Amino acid sequence: MYGYTLWLKEMPEGMGATKYEIRGDGTQSSLKADGLQIIKQSRELPEIKDGYLIAAHKMEKDEEANTQYVVEGYDIIRGGHITNYNLGFKRMENSSISGVVWNDMNRDGIRDKEEAGVSGIELHLEQYYLNEKDEWICLQDGGAESDEEKQVSSLHAITDENAAYSFTNLKSHGEVDGKDVIYGYRVRMNDIPTAYTVTEYQANNGIHDSDLKESTGVLSENQNFDLHILAKKADETIAPAYIVSGYDILATQPVIELDAGLKAYETGTLAGTAFIDKNGNGIKEKKEQALPNTEVVLEYAVKEENTTTPASLELTDTKNLSAVNEFKPYVNGKQMTGSDGTYMFENLPIMDENGNPYQYRIRMKKPNHMDFTKLHELQENTEQHMNVYGKLAQAQNENEGATQSIELVYRRDKVNYYGHQFMADAKVFTYMDIALKQKNEKKTPIDSINTAAEALRPYGWLLAGTLSFGIILLLRRKRKEME
Structure with a gap:
């Protein structure tokens, strides 16, 4: 009696095996990512014996058997039908990072609908990989490229007329020194217009607010970590072949609304x-x-x-x-x-x-x-x-x-x-x-007299009356002396 093993000769370029045997209704993929064998997980299936596919008919207990043609419970004269050995593939997708730069006119750190964007702002990426020591090592720095290199580089972006920017076709993983590694990306804004400075960081708990850190020029949604990892975290359903440093290299997540607020x-x-x-x-x-x-x-x-x-x-x-x-x-x-x-x-x-x-x-x-x-x-x-x-x-x-x-x-x-x-x-x-x-001006004697006279002018009637009264008394005294 023959037993067979079924294998995928070669994984299609840019593809990976999808999750293995995720459901039991016959629609799931039977392709194992490790080794590319096509086999079902259950060993109770009639067509599987000791890890091999058997093309003969599996005899039931109460079934009338043609004994001379039965080998280890299989009727080798009657053929079996092996179905639903499906192959599921998932394309390895690149991802993106995008956002806007806006003028925070009321300086509250939150983007309001009426607040306009700022076009012509340059941003660049720094690409890192995670080594075996859990250290992030810089692989490419868009900020170090020449003006000619920037024209064709995927590490550069400029906000458009709608104040939006995007970095596209970013790989979540790659190979360094023959080993698979996870990539991380840092978004940096090196320059801003002279008339502007940076608005408050994440003033609205990450919702329609600014992710630009004025101390570093980096846009990040995390206060304590600047890199953006585009691969998703792996769970127990992910085949080890597609797990790199704890991340699922077949599943990516774009970074959106990575915004920067500037205020005049x-x-x-x-x-x-x-x-x-x-x-x-x-x-x-x-x-x-x-x-x-x-x-x-x-x-x-x-x-x-x-x-x-x-x-x-x-x-x-x-x-x-x-x-x-x-x-x-x-x-x-x-x-x-x-x-x-x-x-x-x-x-x-x-x-x-x-x-x-x-x-x-x-x-x-x-x-x-x-x-x-x-x-x-x-x-x-x-x-x-x-x-x-x-x-x-x-x-x-x-x-x-x-x-x-x-x-x-x-x-x-x-x-x-x-x-x-x-x-x-x-x-x-x-x-x-x-x-x-x-001013305190110096006064001549005449000025002093005049000043005194001016000062006494309001009392002239009193002085005149007093003088007249004195003259009358003097005349009366003189008359008495003559008598």
Whole structure:
């Protein structure tokens, strides 16, 4: 009696065996991934004996037998019918990583429907493999490719007119040094527009929020792990032949909605109060009057980073302000102080196109009849109105004065991945105050007499009456003496 084994000679290219004997209804695949043998799992089937397929008829117990032709329970004259030895294949599919880059206009870290995307943003992939020591080793780095290589590389993507990007045809596994390995991919955004910084990370628990980490420039849904593994985790139904490092190499999962939120830098506000410093202490008291209807001019200068503060921004030894060659008038930067002495400049950019912060100050010509008063050092954390305005020592006009300068950016404790030193928030500083005092002019003796006369003028009627009364008394006394 013959026994047969059935084998698949060669696995079709790009294919793998599907799950083995997953159901018992005759529709399942009988192809074993290990070795490619075609055999059913149950050894109780009549056509299987000792792992072999028997083409003879299996005799039943009560069946009338032709004894001379029965061998080990099989009638070798009568043939059997072997059916439902099916072969199931699964194509080894590549996968993808995709997402969008959007302008988080309200800076809450969540993408709203009305928030527009940002096109033209470049992203690249870094491909890693997992070695036998469970170490991720970099295999390819799209960030290291030349401009020519990027044109044809699958490791690069640019957000389109809909602000979407995608990396396609990504393999979940491969071969390194003759061994099957699992791949992992890291998505990185190396550059962002100067006017933007990164919004909050996963502000909505991974739903329509940003996956961009500003500390590394990496897009990841996992706070503690940056790589995206496109193969699914293997379970007990997966043949060992298709398990690599615990992953099913026949089953892939795309990464979708791997999004990045960018937010524009806010604009700042600079405001203050001009007042008459009656007691000369440079601090606004309750009874001190405002200085209304006086022109103030907003000026700006660029402070390049990694440089010291320009000398013109510092107080001199004489407590005056030095010259201001670096400062320029701001466009539409003139105002008249209001009836309460206040002024306000809003929507001020906090840095230039190169990421350097702007310094702002107020310049003003004092009236001729007033003088500079005590100058205090500018303090940002204050609720006290005090004078930060002083004379420009090198100005041609002795009445020229300016406030100390301020930048409207908030600085970070350390720079992020993109070299940003500033937060997206801007300052609203309303204590850029200007104070002047009345001049104390020297007086001549005549001026003093005139001043005294002016001071006594309201009491002239009283003095005249007193003098007339004294003359009458004197005349009466003289008359008595003559009598």
